[in-house]
Amino acid sequence: MSELKESGLKREIGVWGLSANIVNIIVGAGIFVLPAIISEIMGSSGIIVYLFCGFLIALVMLCFAEAGSKVTRSGGGYAYVETAFGPYSGFLAAIFLVTGSVFSDAAVANALVELIGLAFPVFTDPVNRFLLLFVLFSGLAFLNVIGVKQGIGLVKINTVAKLTPILLLIFFGWKDVSFSNLYWEAAPTFDQFGQACLILFFAFQGGDAGLSVGDEIKNPQKTVPKAIFIGILFVLILYVLIQTVAQGVMGGQLPDFKEAPLAAVADVVFGPIGYTVLLVGAGVSMFGMLSGEILNMPRVIFGFASDRIIPVDKLAAIHPRFKTPYLAILLYAGLGFILAALGGFRQLAVIASASMLLVYFGVSLSVIWLRKTQKSKQGDFKIPFGYTVPLLSAGIILFFLSNLTGYEKTGLTIFFVALTIIYFMVKSIRKKNKIMTK
Template sequence: MDKETGLKREIGVLGLSANIINIIVGAGIFVLPAIVAEIMGSSGIFVYLFCGFLISMVMLCFAEAGSKVTRSGGGYAYVETAFGPYPGFLAAVFMVMGSAFSDAAVANALIELIGLAFPVFNTQFIRIILLFLIFGGLCSLNVIGVRQGIGLVKINTVAKLTPLILLIFFSWEDISLANLYWDTAPSFASFGEASLILFFAFQGGDAGLTVGGEIKNPQKTVPKAIFIGISSVLILYILIQTVSQGVLGDQLPQFKEAPLASVASVVFGPIGYTLLLIGAGVSMFGMLSGEILNLPRVIFGLASDRVIPLERLAAIHPRFKTPYVSILLYSGIGFTLAAIGGFRQLAVIASASMLLVYFGVALAVIKLRKRDEGVTENFKIPFGHTVPVLSAGIILFFLSNLTGYEKTGILIFILILTLIYYLVKLLSKHNKEHENPLG
């Protein structure tokens, strides 16, 4: 199963846990409390618990599949191993597409944040140069080695969590219990709407598993890191929502652009607002560093498995032992999308793409179990097929809430990818026949 003997297994439980937390806790946490409060009022805490339960089930599917498939690629590798190259190809494209557009959006948000303090960065030329420095710098760091890349992820994780933890710790004196009291239950429609938004907010931890070929003892490391990562994020989110609601009360929905910075302004004064804005910038940068560490491994997996006929993308640097060509390509795509802009309207389609990958992974768990019957050393979710089946059903429910236009767009995109896949396969077969006409 371990095809990538050229990669170094240097990522342990702490590094993988930090990787998962770093990607999930992105820019969204700095605006999420106001959105939840607007929909749910003071009862928003229950939506966190519900969505935490849902994403935990999905990540359990990743844990089981990750203990069986130990090579790089994450969701793509699991789907490809279970169902073959074509479903694996679709999963990989959906993963890369969703992440690339997300990275481009976050990079632009980071530039806008910097532009608030230094207006010179609002000019188009300077903006593009800064984007190039961000993507180029992260690309170079990850080419040098996964140890350096995962080291930066650990630093970013601590840097982004520190101001949030400090805000939680020092806010308790400013909390009013009256702001946390609720006398009416939210409607089912409101609960569903808030759950959908929060489910997207919890996404991303799966990207932390795409470094499977570089994880030490993955059978034990993957499930432990997932448990630590998801539990930490859930506790953090619940505490942040409680503090925000408790301090600002009914005024919380009014601070949609920077609710946590507004809480910090009450707790620490004007300097608190500035510090939390800086924290948001660090969080965005941390998310980008994690994505550029993880997603190139999907492209690398596609090429190394010959799902796409571009063997150069499977190249490993002779000195640093990293998939440097795939890292360069993914960084280039992210920079190009960020520089062009005009892609934010595709955010929902990108998120739906990740839900399709999750759906494939849930089904892959069932298929891999049948293949690996009798193998006991791998992690296995308890309660039979309950978790993967329930996960798949919930994902279909979320996808059913897409608009007709969005569903049509996804179907057309799948048809285009299918055509491309089989055309490439046909051309590859034709070229081989010409190279070896005698068979």
């Protein structure tokens, strides 16, 4: 087979390169906060939640790999859903994709401000917290409006900053682990397990973006499943070790340090210097994640508006001087600021997870439909074991979503109905305008 495909890109990414890409995207800011929350819900049995979430994300990414091999246009999850089920489903997937991202950013911003509040207690005051969130989002928005070069410069330091302190903590933390803190005093209830799964999924989402380099992967039919296995396994081992060390060192005290649980562990392992290093590392990682999201996601909104997937043409506007999608940037940063100011990390993380799970649910179903409606081409990646993986993926996602509270389910339903009304109203208006112009 030729090294060049239709896109003209060289297939140079192998198993290890693709695995590293997946790991880099999945391991984000959430893991600096979630160990305390999982410990609060599950106690010392939290590891089983990590295993289950890792299993689900592996299934989901296999679905993305197969759908992506059949749908070659850009857009990721929403493009697969739209190709399989039509514009309406694609519109919903696009909105939930953006919703998941903006809620995720708001959750991380909350965690970052709480972290800063530990170092500078003045920011625990509600007014000062509000002002700090405003400065954070408006500053990043301004930076990205004046140019993409300035925005992307902030993203580069994120990978090293987030992995180095975590790996050091795991390596040196074993000497302070008390194995009595890891004994299960009681088995978790089914409700506790479901609740923990829903919020922990926040730390596992996003790996599908690592497969976006599909046109540059060598021998994708073999490379993709191997890279998914290696990447997810690495993330899973990393997360399990983080939770084990944190739980083993802190025991029942771990839930008392929700703002910075890993920094509290580092304080025991390394002393005050370790606490400071982990605190700074967590802050840099969270800030890096926010800067990357506010760089990338407004451009996704810009693409949606340009392609008329979302019915707001003005969001496709480009700044006359800086040549950036400034209205999309301002909208995205503004929504993130409002949500961060109104909610806390835990609530925002649950809604972010639910929104992304809905997109992943659509992608899982799209694999089944695309198999039925499109003929396989040479080079297409196909998940083994028939429909087992997409059906299992969809079923587990429904289990996760079933653990939303009644209030969250009601809110999600109202949002869904509102989006449906907006979609068909805009479609009707555009149809009338088209008829009038003829």
